[in-house]
Amino acid sequence: MKILIADDEAPIRDWFAYVLTQKVPGLKAQVETAAGGLEALEKMAEGPPDVVFADIKMPGLDGIGLIERAKEQFPRTVFVILTNHAEFTFAKRAVGLGVYDYLLKSEITARKVAQTLADIQKSFFTAVPRPAGPEAAERIEEPEGVDWSALAGRLGADGPSRYLAVAVQGADRGAVLQKQLPDTPLVPVLWGDCWEAVLPAAAAGFPGWDPPFSVGLSAPHSGAEGLQDALQEAVLALNTAFLSGCPGLYRWGDFREPPQLDSALHALRKRLSTEIAYGGVSAIRGDLSRFLARGSQAGPARVDWVRKNCHRLLAQMEDRYLQELREVEPDARRVGKPVRSLADFRAQMEEMLAAVEERQKERDAPAIDTAVHYIERHYGDRTLSLTKIAGSVHLSPEYFCRLFKQKTGVSYGTYLTTYRLTRARELICTTDLKMAEVARQVGYENASYFSRLYKKHMGLSPEQERRAAPPAGQE
Structure with missing residues (x-):
């Protein structure tokens, strides 16, 4: 070496x-x-x-x-x-x-x-078993230096019969494949990382055969002019093993472009850029699942695209991951590893999402107490909104709503309405303010709407509440 x-x-x-x-x-x-x-x-x-x-x-x-x-x-x-x-x-x-x-x-x-x-x-770099005789494996030059006519002759692909190219990763696996299919004529050639050969199209079904490693098969071709396409198709078909992460037989013709693959990638990238800091881990998981589901259906020509974008997504996630953890761990680090399969990509993403989620649970529990105090101080603000309250504690509205209900047992909207009407009841029973002014002070601009809302939640209209209230000093 x-x-x-x-x-x-x-x-x-x-x-x-x-x-x-x-x-x-x-x-x-x-x-x-x-x-x-x-x-x-x-x-x-x-x-x-x-x-x-x-x-x-x-x-x-x-x-x-x-x-x-x-x-x-x-x-x-x-x-x-x-x-x-x-x-x-x-x-x-x-x-x-x-x-x-x-x-x-x-x-x-x-x-x-x-x-x-x-x-x-x-x-x-496993050593290649080299059988004696004309079927011994040979290494060829890079694709641009290949004499395709001569190679087609050596592989038996220069006649009118149809053939398929077969490719397996690792030279030793080519020898194993040849031993497991003794009745299938294979002339092996080493090309880059793959062991490649051609075989008659009629022998390409491999009925009942479950290989312990991955094998790529091209579409049918004939003549020397089709050899380069066949070999490339076999390698690309083999590359699709990245998507499943499982051994097996992968055929060029079994794939079609999955719907909305690019849009699934765009959605996940956008989510990663905005949601981590605002607690949107569950939303990220949803977009991640959609990208994985569509990516797993990608055709051979798109596998490299999927693989490269998996690396880029991991790099993007690592940026957000480190930003999140460095607040409590200044030396937090994570050096990425190569992605061997989509399952490996999912595992690495989930590892970081779980760490961020745990950190956010520790950070965000006090945020709801802060939000409650914010509501108590600003309940009279007619422009008070979910977006404003969530922003005050640096959470996304969706995540804030979920976290608020987990912490208080009621939704944000119910809590705000109840608090406002409770404060309104105090004003109704202890002051002579007109109902329109009471409504305004607790955050409602429309007095009629306030009156209907009050009766719905408190059981009495504001006027009935005032008449029923005991005289001042007799409570």
Whole structure:
């Protein structure tokens, strides 16, 4: 395995070189180092590494810039970010670039480095069993360097018969697939992260077969001219395993564009930008569920779009999450992890929503006491409204209503009306104010409406209440 360490701190580079050559059992690695992003790019051009450990902040070209430029030229290279807690803003940008993992410099150990490399090897670089004979797997160049006619000949796709492309993630899985389907002629080719082949369309049903990993199947094609489309369709179909997070057989033709996927994303983004600070966690959960439901139906061509937006939504949520928690935990931090599936995305979102919700419960319970005191001081204000009261305690109207009823046992509207009419009864029974003035002092501009409301809630009209009141000093 070829590994490149890109960090502007010489002690970090030296420590990594020592760990990778002396402290990781069984690792046979060629280790190179670079003091910055530009030097790293130059060394990658000389020979692409399998893994790059890159500091996220470096002079000149930083880790983000390095990954952005290198991903286009070296798509097979796996990146691991080295970061400090204070660099969270940079780290969340790297999420959308598909970095494999993060290592926090303050917590890094030789064991952690060894485990990260073991996980990478398992996911991307498992050795390929190479059977003897003409069916041995071979690695081809990047798509732009492929001789499609020659490749079609080797795969048996240059005749008039129809065929499908098949793709599985990880070279070892290709060998397993071939063993599990011994009667299906498969000529394997390694291309990037996937093991790919073509097979006769008639053999593509795989009746009763439940693979322990994910397999992508293209639509039917024929001739050398259809090979590139078939292979791309197989890989895109395989990518849809991200949506379910489950092993299985994924066919290109089984998908259609889900309705209102873009609008579901827009609604969730908008909700995240406005509702966290105002306690709208339940509303966020509703929009999150709608986005997940529609995203899970996305077709192969939209999977990357869904994946990237999951990363962006997590970054947006992390911003709100940290803002919320830093009020009580100044050092609160959360460095995001790559999203492996929609279920993983949901779990990470729910983790942060639950933490924010717990924090809000602690913060918002006193808010209702504050709101009650606000009503008692301003009940005579005719412009007093739900929006104004909720805003006085920094809660959204919807969340305020729900919280108010939980705390007091009655709705906000009922509480305000009852309080106003109670104050009105005191004025009716202890003063000679005209009823229109009583109505005005307790917040009602229309005396007739006040009179009807008073009788409905108190059982007597204001005039009947005054006549029934005992003379002053005889209560």
